[in-house]
Amino acid sequence: MKKKRTSITDIANTLQVTPSTVSRALNGGGKVSEKKRLEIISLAKKLGYRPNPIAKSLLENRTNTIGLIIPEFTHHFYSRMLSGIESVTSKAGYQLLICTSNEDQNQEIKSIHTLLDARVDGIIATISKMNDKFEHLQEVMDNDTPLVLVDRFSEEIETPYVISDDFKGAFSAVDHLCQIGCRKIMHIKGPDNLSTTFNRFMGYKEALRKHEIELDERLILEGSNPDLVEKIKSCLENNWVDGAFAYSDYLAFEIYKAASQLTIPIPGQLSVIGYADEPISTYINPTLSTVNQQPFEMGVTGAKYLLNKINDPEIALEIKNLETKLVIRESCRRLEG
Amino acid sequence: MKKKRTSITDIANTLQVTPSTVSRALNGGGKVSEKKRLEIISLAKKLGYRPNPIAKSLLENRTNTIGLIIPEFTHHFYSRMLSGIESVTSKAGYQLLICTSNEDQNQEIKSIHTLLDARVDGIIATISKMNDKFEHLQEVMDNDTPLVLVDRFSEEIETPYVISDDFKGAFSAVDHLCQIGCRKIMHIKGPDNLSTTFNRFMGYKEALRKHEIELDERLILEGSNPDLVEKIKSCLENNWVDGAFAYSDYLAFEIYKAASQLTIPIPGQLSVIGYADEPISTYINPTLSTVNQQPFEMGVTGAKYLLNKINDPEIALEIKNLETKLVIRESCRRLEG
């Protein structure tokens, strides 16, 4: 059985005073005679007294806890975001209650209820890929629990967001490819239904438009395609491609595989840019150019905003579109001739 | 301001019964007339009643919360471990309160107190690299809060552990190098003070002994050395080396760099094995042989043990030494001639 911790009443009893007095002495606030104050404080220290935040929570209707829902832990992106969030919340004296959704909306709904039940003071969440229900998020808002959504955006739910400017990020990548002379630029799309997939595709198209390159439907591939590598190879073999922009660094790596199988040199014949600046991009050969989304900053920004909203619920609703950074590495080179 | 949630008393009042009755109706236990029971349940549903776990915690002196301390989020190893832990705890209806130590013992101490204050039902922790104080862990045990230490071991603290069998893991790696004909095997050590560093080094030595290879001090390098790559190069240049075992996959990658600078082919002239099976090992070229520590399993095992201990504090103290798996990839090849 868990040992009973010393409570304010224990101190009160041994000192022949009331709990109220002890509470006042410990919290500095009220008036207590200097003598008693010192007595109480020293006994508290001796007994290793630590206030029970649960009792306080019950009283104050706040828990000093932030709930967090992320799809999973293992992508570097989320780890970094988590670090960013943690760095802010821990400094502010908040604890983190973390749930994962595994990209499953039902689990997301369950997690929301868990967090709501736990009476967290606020929630930071990344909605799962497949999403068609929004009542649970509405529930959070109806409950006046501050909510900040990060990374993924949905038209359906009106709440503060911290997202990455995928449109500009993709645009800058493809714009770069064009500037170094690519004219036949492949794009590998991300999962359906994701705002990020859509926006990166839009950025791609806009960059082509700017450079007056006509969109070639044959060069738009679905990342979820089971024989993606074969599809890529067929594009490469037919010499349809001199540049590629992928939805993620992992999908860019698939391009590497295809190119390697056909012994097409990167960046000699093909320049490639990925997305997210995952660690993989610095390990593969040649090192991969990519778009950094600043996930740590995203976490920091989201957490700070949430804390502000907790302290001032009337704070203006904001949608922060974080700048991305184009990181050029070995996988891009100006086309000769 | 946060909206007041409907409480058991609210239901009691509107239905002209007492809170006890409502409690009984909702919890199934006691005897309540069928009629009232249905009335209460339906009203509870209508009002969206959700029990307040905080009140229950106060009463029962348990929180259904597990505290977790890890060095950081971004290493794949910890992410996987975290996933393993989460998969168990969430299924068992426990929440996770997560703190990071950033490998700083003072932060670790602070985190322990945070978790203890939060009255978590148990703690899973990976102690930080530099550690010379142990009172905080003792405090946890004195407080009768079940504690399981994972990944890193310390003689100083007697509690259940779930660790990876680093000795055997290292042994199997170096044994393999010997079997494919390596006789001059370099080792790059991990951080001082870490049980894992020590044990992997021991495994290395034992494998050499088994194959009657004399230890060559010149081939033992410190991973923390700022000009590690230069040191490695000097070993390679002098032709002292035909195999290498590194404390981590990242350190193994340093060997790749050195070899690449000297255009020494891997695995043609040099076989390399890393440790941990981090994602990097499948991305680099050639793909890196390594020792998989099964971090997910480690998390699962630690969490299960902790839950058992929470339910039965008298459970026998155990030190689980998880098996590792040698993963052979392209970076190893039998030496010709």
Next chain:
DNA sequence: CTGTTAGCGCTTTCAT
């Protein structure tokens, strides 16, 4: 079957 009472640890009036 249902109400009363008490209490988990703490804070906050309101008296004294």
Next chain:
DNA sequence: ATGAAAGCGCTAACAG
């Protein structure tokens, strides 16, 4: 300056 009392939401022991 201090004590008494009430209450946060819930459960459990005890009376009816």
